[in-house]
Amino acid sequence: MAEVLLKHISKAYAGGPTVIRDISIDVKDREFVVLVGPSGCGKSTLLRMIAGLEDITNGDLLLDGQRINDRAPKDRDIAMVFQNYALYPHMTVYENMAFGLKLRNMPKDEIRQRVTRAAQILEIESLLDRKPKDMSGGQRQRVAIGRAIVRNPKVFLFDEPLSNLDAKLRGQTRIELQKLHRDLQATMIYVTHDQVEAMTLGDRIVVLRNGDVMQHDTPLALYNQPANRFVAGFIGSPPMNFLPGRIVADGTALRFESAGGAVSIRLNGSVHQQALAAYAGRAVELGIRAEHLTDQPMNRQRSYFSPEQLIVFDAVERMGSETLAYFILEGQRFVARLSGDSTVDTSVGVSTFWDIDKAHFFDADTEQTIR
Numbered sequence: 319m320a321e322v323l324l325k326h327i328s329k330a331y332a333g334g335p336t337v338i339r340d341i342s343i344d345v346k347d348r349e350f351v352v353l354v355g356p357s358g359c360g361k362s363t364l365l366r367m368i369a370g371l372e373d374i375t376n377g378d379l380l381l382d383g384q385r386i387n388d389r390a391p392k393d394r395d396i397a398m399v400f401q402n403y404a405l406y407p408h409m410t411v412y413e414n415m416a417f418g419l420k421l422r423n424m425p426k427d428e429i430r431q432r433v434t435r436a437a438q439i440l441e442i443e444s445l446l447d448r449k450p451k452d453m454s455g456g457q458r459q460r461v462a463i464g465r466a467i468v469r470n471p472k473v474f475l476f477d478e479p480l481s482n483l484d485a486k487l488r489g490q491t492r493i494e495l496q497k498l499h500r501d502l503q504a505t506m507i508y509v510t511h512d513q514v515e516a517m518t519l520g521d522r523i524v525v526l527r528n529g530d531v532m533q534h535d536t537p538l539a540l541y542n543q544p545a546n547r548f549v550a551g552f553i554g555s556p557p558m559n560f561l562p563g564r565i566v567a568d569g570t571a572l573r574f575e576s577a578g579g580a581v582s583i584r585l586n587g588s589v590h591q592q593a594l595a596a597y598a599g600r601a602v603e604l605g606i607r608a609e610h611l612t613d614q615p616m617n618r619q620r621s622y623f624s625p626e627q628l629i630v631f632d633a634v635e636r637m638g639s640e641t642l643a644y645f646i647l648e649g650q651r652f653v654a655r656l657s658g659d660s661t662v663d664t665s666v667g668v669s670t671f672w673d674i675d676k677a678h679f680f681d682a683d684t685e686q687t688i689r
């Protein structure tokens with residue numbers, strides 16, 4: 319059992335501004351929770367407070383119901399894996415993994431057992447006599463994870479553990495971390511600025527911005543029901559397309575009019591009609607994902623909006639399985655996700671089809687999703 323509860327946690331570094339503002343997060347037993355957000359949003363600070371490496375200015379940190387704000391890091395039953403591995407260069411892999419256990423005066427046999435088991439789990443048995451300098455980045459990262467596993471902690475904390483690996487190895491290690499989580503059945507809290515890593519690893523994801531929680535939800539809920547414009551733009555690759563405009567009511571007709579006038583979408587009969595009726599006369603922003611914007615109406619049973627103005631794709635990325643086609647509309651960069659074998663002619667204007675029921679609308683002032 320290892321449940322972590324952050325209750326109204328705040329942090330201000332000495333003499334500095336508040337960098338974490340009244341954050342409450344529950345991490346359930348055996349859950350994999352990812353803290354994600356742009357640089358400086360406070361995710362490392364939050365993780366370091368859980369580890370005990372930073373003081374908590376206000377609020378309570380509970381591990382299995384016990385307040386541990388003032389407990390020393392070594393007594394927290396929490397192990398942290400750092401981005402830069404933090405291995406001792408003069409020690410072998412075995413010694414690196416055994417070191418913390420030796421300090422705790424654990425019997426030699428048990429240390430051997432634990433190190434051997436961790437090495438098996440991570441498939442690094444053949445590296446146990448090597449020094450860190452004679453290993454690849456990926457291998458060093460495994461040793462760093464092994465050093466956490468041997469402690470058999472209640473909670474694992476990871477601070478951007480994959481950021482020093484190349485793209486291919488990052489992909490592989492992501493899959494291994496998922497498997498590790500399943501095998502160890504441990505509670506894990508993982509920090510990254512990479513939304514793809516967050517989406518693929520997290521049971522739930524906490525999106526942070528400037529020390530505030532923007533949304534705490536499952537990956538698919540973040541993707542399909544973002545709470546606000548920030549989450550909508552941060553989660554998803556390629557990022558969501560946005561178009562500022564306003565809601566116009568004309569008799570019984572309700573429309574979204576883009577700020578530049580190129581797009582006028584009838585909202586009657588759409589899933590948004592009811593919520594947007596209250597926004598008549600107000601500024602909103604439309605958001606639509608690349609896969610809901612195409613050059614062919616995909617499903618004739620759905621009602622697609624097609625702007626009168628033809629667009630001209632100005633760049634095309636062929637990925638094989640799909641094609642990303644880019645265009646500019648009212649000064650905004652748009653991307654459409656087309657099928658892998660589409661022929662895209664960048665020299666002529668084409669019609670686009672927008673699946674408005676799948677679009678999102680955001681309050682222009684509060685940036686909250688309008689529901």
Ligand SMILES: Nc1ncnc2c1ncn2[C@@H]1O[C@H](COP(=O)(O)OP(=O)(O)OP(=O)(O)O)[C@@H](O)[C@H]1O
Pocket residue numbers: 331332334337355356357358359360361362363364511
């Ligand atoms: N020791 C410190 N003293 C003062 N301010 C700090 C200290 N450490 C971090 N900060 C500030 O706290 C804020 C949050 O920093 P933090 O490192 O937690 O962000 P982050 O989201 O992990 O960013 P990154 O992805 O760049 O590591 C930043 O504004 C940072 O400048």
